[in-house]
Amino acid sequence: MATAAPHVYPHRHLLGIEGLSAAEITVLLDRSEEYVDQNRRVDKKQSLLRGRTLINLFFESSTRTRTSFELAGKRLGADVINMSAEASSIRKGETLIDTAMTLNAMHPDALVVRHPHSGAVNLLAQKVDCAVINAGDGSHEHPTQALLDALTIRRRRGRLDGLIVAICGDILHSRVARSNIHLLITMGARVRVVAPPTLVSPLFDRMGVEVHTNMETGLEGVDIVMMLRLQTERMQGSYVPSVREYFHFYGLDYQKLAAAKPDALIMHPGPMNRGVEIDTDVADDIDRSVIREQVEMGVAVRMACLDILTSHLSNDPPADADAAA
Amino acid sequence: MARSFSKGDPGQVAYINARLIDPWDGRDEPGALLTEGSRIADIGPGLFSDGVPEGISTVDCGGHVLAPGLIDMRAFLGEPGFEHKETLATGSEAAAVGGVTTIICLPGTNPVIDDAALVEYIERRAREYAVVRVHPMGALTNGTEGHEMTEMGLLAEAGAVAFTDGDRFLADAQLMRRALSYASGLDLLIVQHLEEAALAGSGCMNEGELALRLGLPGIPIAAEVIALERDLRLVELTGGRYHAACVSAAESVTCLARAKARELPVSAGVAAHHFALNETAVGDYRTFAKTSPPLRAEEDRLAVIQGMRDGTIDVIVSDHSPQDQESKRQPFIQAASGIAGLETMLPLALELYHNGSLPLMRILEMMTAAPARLLGLAVGRLEVGAPADLVVIDLETPWRISEEGLVAKSKNTPFDRRPIQGRALRTVVAGHTVFEFTASA
Numbered sequence: 175m176a177t178a179a180p181h182v183y184p185h186r187h188l189l190g191i192e193g194l195s196a197a198e199i200t201v202l203l204d205r206s207e208e209y210v211d212q213n214r215r216v217d218k219k220q221s222l223l224r225g226r227t228l229i230n231l232f233f234e235s236s237t238r239t240r241t242s243f244e245l246a247g248k249r250l251g252a253d254v255i256n257m258s259a260e261a262s263s264i265r266k267g268e269t270l271i272d273t274a275m276t277l278n279a280m281h282p283d284a285l286v287v288r289h290p291h292s293g294a295v296n297l298l299a300q301k302v303d304c305a306v307i308n309a310g311d312g313s314h315e316h317p318t319q320a321l322l323d324a325l326t327i328r329r330r331r332g333r334l335d336g337l338i339v340a341i342c343g344d345i346l347h348s349r350v351a352r353s354n355i356h357l358l359i360t361m362g363a364r365v366r367v368v369a370p371p372t373l374v375s376p377l378f379d380r381m382g383v384e385v386h387t388n389m390e391t392g393l394e395g396v397d398i399v400m401m402l403r404l405q406t407e408r409m410q411g412s413y414v415p416s417v418r419e420y421f422h423f424y425g426l427d428y429q430k431l432a433a434a435k436p437d438a439l440i441m442h443p444g445p446m447n448r449g450v451e452i453d454t455d456v457a458d459d460i461d462r463s464v465i466r467e468q469v470e471m472g473v474a475v476r477m478a479c480l481d482i483l484t485s486h487l488s489n490d491p492p493a494d495a496d497a498a499a
Numbered sequence: 500m501a502r503s504f505s506k507g508d509p510g511q512v513a514y515i516n517a518r519l520i521d522p523w524d525g526r527d528e529p530g531a532l533l534t535e536g537s538r539i540a541d542i543g544p545g546l547f548s549d550g551v552p553e554g555i556s557t558v559d560c561g562g563h564v565l566a567p568g569l570i571d572m573r574a575f576l577g578e579p580g581f582e583h584k585e586t587l588a589t590g591s592e593a594a595a596v597g598g599v600t601t602i603i604c605l606p607g608t609n610p611v612i613d614d615a616a617l618v619e620y621i622e623r624r625a626r627e628y629a630v631v632r633v634h635p636m637g638a639l640t641n642g643t644e645g646h647e648m649t650e651m652g653l654l655a656e657a658g659a660v661a662f663t664d665g666d667r668f669l670a671d672a673q674l675m676r677r678a679l680s681y682a683s684g685l686d687l688l689i690v691q692h693l694e695e696a697a698l699a700g701s702g703c704m705n706e707g708e709l710a711l712r713l714g715l716p717g718i719p720i721a722a723e724v725i726a727l728e729r730d731l732r733l734v735e736l737t738g739g740r741y742h743a744a745c746v747s748a749a750e751s752v753t754c755l756a757r758a759k760a761r762e763l764p765v766s767a768g769v770a771a772h773h774f775a776l777n778e779t780a781v782g783d784y785r786t787f788a789k790t791s792p793p794l795r796a797e798e799d800r801l802a803v804i805q806g807m808r809d810g811t812i813d814v815i816v817s818d819h820s821p822q823d824q825e826s827k828r829q830p831f832i833q834a835a836s837g838i839a840g841l842e843t844m845l846p847l848a849l850e851l852y853h854n855g856s857l858p859l860m861r862i863l864e865m866m867t868a869a870p871a872r873l874l875g876l877a878v879g880r881l882e883v884g885a886p887a888d889l890v891v892i893d894l895e896t897p898w899r900i901s902e903e904g905l906v907a908k909s910k911n912t913p914f915d916r917r918p919i920q921g922r923a924l925r926t927v928v929a930g931h932t933v934f935e936f937t938a939s940a
Contacts, residue, residue, distance in 0.1 A: 192712070271828050291830035292714035293784030312832070314714030349714060380708045 183482050187299050187306040190315035191356040199324070199357060205478035206325050206471070213249070213474055223252035226283040226484055231273075232309070233259045233289040238444055238469065239309050239318075243286045246476035252283070270294060274301040283484055287311075292349075305483035307476075313347045318479060319443050320353035322471040324361065326464050327398055329471075330439055335362035340386075340393050340434070342367075342424065343402030343451050344413075345374040350443045351402060355381050368392030370424060372413045373404075389424055393433040400441045401426050401452050409450065417450050427453040431462075439464050504537075504928035505626050511535050511555040512930065514889070515547050517565035522864030523871070523880035532565060534887035537929035542881055558932075560891050563924060566863050567879050568600025568631075568888035570870040572768055573690075573744055574819035574841060575665075576602065576633065577908075578624060579617075580609025585821035585839075585908045587621075591629035593841040593907035595934035597817070598923030600631050600888035601878055602841070603870070606638040607665030613638035613649045618657035630933040631926070632878070632888070636661045639678055639689060643667050648678045652685050660874045663690035663744065666791055666836075668726055670696055675730065679739025688873060690742045691730055693751065694792060698722040703832045705778040705793045713784065715831060718793050720748040727751050731758045734765055742873065743767040745818055747792040749802030756811045766873055767811065770818035771847040772838050772913070774804050780913055786827045786834035787913040790818070804856050807865065813873065815865040817844040821909030839907045843900055843914050845892070849921040852894070859894070889927040893936075895920060 183201045191199070212218060228247040230240050240256060247254040257277075268276075270289075277285065284305045287295045292312030299306040310316040328334055339358050345351045345367045355378075358365050365383040367374055378385050386392030393399060404420065414420045426440065440456060440463045448454045457463055515531040519542065530544040533555070551557045571594065577585035594602050604621070606612035612621065612635050625633035637659030638649050651662055662682065668691065669675045675691075682689050699722040704710050706717025727743055731754065734741045746752060746767045758765045772790055777797045780788035788794060806812040820837020827834050848866065851857040871879025878888045902915040926934040 269825060269828065270830060289830065291832050293832075294830035296784055297828075297830060312714050312830075313716075352712070352714060375711055377708045377711050381712070 186483070186486060188317050188479055188483060189296055189299060189306065189308045191317045191320050191353045191360070192315065194360065196360050196362070199321070199360060202321055202475070202478055202482065203325050203328060205482060206321065206475045209474035209477040210471065213470070218249050219251065220249060221251040222481060223247065223250040223283075223484060226252040227281070228252045228254045228284045228286065228480065229277060229282045230254065230256045231277065231285055231287045232257065233287075233294070234310070236288055236309070238472075239288065242469070242472040243309060243476050245473050246480055249473070250477055250480055252480070270298060271301055274298045278302040278304070283487055284480055305487065307479055307483065310349050312349065313352070314349050315353045316349040317353050318472070318475050319350050320357040321479070322468055322475040323354055323400065323441060323443070324357055325471045325475055326441065326468050327439070330464060331397065334358065337363045337397040338366070338395060339363050339398040339400060340366045340368050340396040341400045341402065342389065342392065342426065343369060343373070344404050344408060345369045345378065345402070347373070347405070347408070348402050354400065355383055359383070366392050366396065368424075370414055370420075373408070389430045390433045393430060396434045396438055398439050398441060399426060399431065399434055403443065403445065403447060404451050421450055425449070425451055425453060426456050428456060431456060438462065441465060441468060444469070503630060504931040504933055507931070508536055509534070509930035511540070512558060513547055513551045513555045514558045514560055514565055514891070515551060516562055517560035517891070518562060519881060520564050520566045520860065520863055521881035522860055523567065523868040523882070525860065526881065527860060532881065532889070534927070534930045537887055539881060539883055539885050539887050541883060558925065564892040564894060566890055566892060567867040567881055568890045568926060568928065569598045569845060569866040570601040570603070570876065570879055571599045571817045571819070571841060571844060571866070572603045572814050572870045572874070573770070573816035574602050574604055575607065575821065575837070576604045577821060578608065578621070584823050586628070587625050587633060588628040588630075589906070589908040590819070590821070590841065591625070591631045591633060593819075593839070593905065594631045595926045595928075596906055596923065597842040598845045598890040598892060598926055599817070599841060600890065600926060600928045601876065602631060602633045603660055603874065604633055604635050605665045606636055606663065607643055607667070611638050611642050612636075612659070613641050613643070615650065615653045615657035618654055618659050622658050631928050634658060634660045636663050636690060638662070639664045639669060640674065645669050645671055645674065648674065648681065651682055651687055655685060655687055660876070661688040661690050661742070664692065666692050668692050668694045668696055672729060672733065676733045676737060679733055679741065680737040683737055683739040686740065688740045688742055690744050691726070692744050693723045693726040693746070694718070695722045695725045698725065701832070703789060703793070704781050705795050707778065707796060709778055709781065713781070713831075720750055720795065720799070723748050723792055724750045724754060727754050731763065731765065734758070734763050738764065740764045741766075745770045745773065745792055745816065746803060746806070746812055747773045747795045747799060749799045752802050752806035752811050755806070756809075759811060766813040768814045768816045769803055769807060769812050770816055771840055771844045772818070774800060774807065775847040775850065776800070776913065784831045785913065786829065786831055787838070787911055789831060789834055789836050790838060791836040804851065807851070808857050808861065813865065814870045815844065815848050815862070817841045819907075821907060822911045823909055827911050837911065838913060839905060839909050839911045841907060842905055843912060846900070846919045846922055847914070849894060850919065853920050887927060887930040890923050891925040893922055893924050896922065898922065
């Protein structure tokens, strides 16, 4: 794989950003770019994945990511099936491996998986024959989110290299933060993480980022401010004393934003807690906030990932098709 | 192939052409040993120099080491309640393969071994089904729930050799103080799993850069050190005999060394995986490398080995924790902890001899004389009149550990494919050979 030619994404799955090269990331972003244009046309539908089956397997509730993958699959002409933990046999005690084996026997071409536990998607990917896309596993990775963030930045700023990006909020538990750190560092950006000490570890510097615990210094001179969602269960006393105190010190408002570059972009993976991590006016600032654009890029990125990963699949019937029938 | 040691008379057996090593008294010399029935009848360099008399069966040790059978002070055998993971029969067969002739099993069964009748049950079942000796530790608190102490005296009379809540840390400092105090009156040993539970939280591996990258909650070393430091204070208050079950961190070794310098009645064990592996074994969410306490950083591993060398750490244990496939084939945070370690303890310990970390005598002491002294057992020595529990060890032959090759019921090992050197060739319990290695296997 190390000798693969440039302009190729040589992996079977997309489980995380860590370990991908700048060239591989660029392949995914360039392809995504093409789909942005296509998605703005009236006729958005393609038949590239006609006959292919995409299963969205969500062990953790999600509306936007699941919808985004569903749209991406349908626009490429695939048959899309959604399975969520509420409706599935996971609730009946079936193990993750059994679920994987069961779905694998139905010959899907791509599985999009979200799971509350880190590493669960890697585990599942070992047991299936199709392409697997990680749609978020625990606190580990959420690669398509990092790709859509990168695409958003690249389209606005023309590059990633040399930009200063501050990622703010619950870094410790965030898969979005980890994927973004890996991607941005690989692409040559400078990354700062900003959080109260309970929600970040000084060890993040080993990933090549600067660790800040003060928003004003953390945001000083940055090109991009990326806010993260703070989970409700972490707001009241366990990690931070209260919502009010968190917003006071770490919520993004115009006062704190003043430390950033005057044209700094504001990003958020959603769903936002207005008044917790981000002030409503800042979130809706049409000159600065690219939050809705991120959502648009999400569909394009997921189309590109499905396109590239399924292009690796064989068009021959599976070897055991007869035996299985 | 393995036979029970409690039935029949093995008669007289001469073990000749051996390198006799007995850490109990420091013996290391060529010689021979005679067993008669279940006991050692004679030993020495000149024994059988004129040949073995007729009527005595002969075992030629081929110049290999003949040592007291190993004592594993910490193993979980699934009976009762977890027979799908391990039984006294399968666990003891695994032990025999690993050169272990005495297993000290943990009380965290279902039901918990917190009652004298259950101790007797284990002893009776072991006599019937196990191929090596098995003695249980009794629970320290009823149900290992940490609320009230067990009838330690009665459990000890029934055969419990020490007291522990297994893989649960007794969090209640008052109760721990009283348990140590009460046990001191009966000279009983209390064994503690070092993990301050609230601080460990939902942690599932060593806290550090790797856990951070993997997005897994970590267990800080402080969770172990706080538990140990607290207990050492209570030992000081009470004078109770205290044993730290499995030390994993450099700082714990430092704490123990300080306590020993002050002559507190403390001792400590180390699981083979804590000197054979570090946290990088977790790699890409490898649940077979999930242990409690977790595998630590390389500097911790090295400090643990130093502690073994200088005597701060007293015993080597397998911390045998059999887990079925379903318990391990889970997302890392949900997967069960533990390694099936009975068969790999000795060869992993021998790595420390081969790489010059520890003298062979010290390594064997940590699995024979040291646990025998701590637990007051009659085994663990090559002495005339002592039980004939022996192991013949080939120190040199290289081989590879393989998961399929394990005889334990659960085969959860992170050591699959690991090249290794040395193994038990023959395991003898009470004069009976219960395991003999055959090269074709």
